[in-house]
């Protein structure tokens with residue numbers, strides 16, 4: 001059976017008032033998480049701890065992380081036509097996990113995270129194996 005379809009572009013407006021420090025940090029080469037006095041860490045940052053309700057504090061993530069998972073994206077999404085297949089990875093940095101773009105990685109690799117602007121002008125987190 002043939003199913004007709006049509007494109008439905010969606011745009012979302014996400015409130016960023018409490019996370020401006022995170023977005024500005026990327027432009028300054030800093031990757032922030034938030035931590036609570038109860039010991040929990042949040043990435044992406046949360047302004048309040050979802051466990052105890054306390055306000056959290058901003059701190060930079062640890063210098064080194066370890067790759068826990070990755071996937072290679074071969075089907076390039078609309079808007080990223082300039083991109084070649086790319087790797088998205090998740091790495092553990094202390095008590096948080098960070099998602100970032102990477103070249104060749106494997107589970108268990110020790111990585112350093114850094115920020116850079118992609119070809120569409122968006123600041124992102126990248127990993128390099130160390």
Ligand SMILES: [Zn+2]
Pocket residue numbers: 036037038039040049050051052053054
């Ligand atoms: Zn807490």
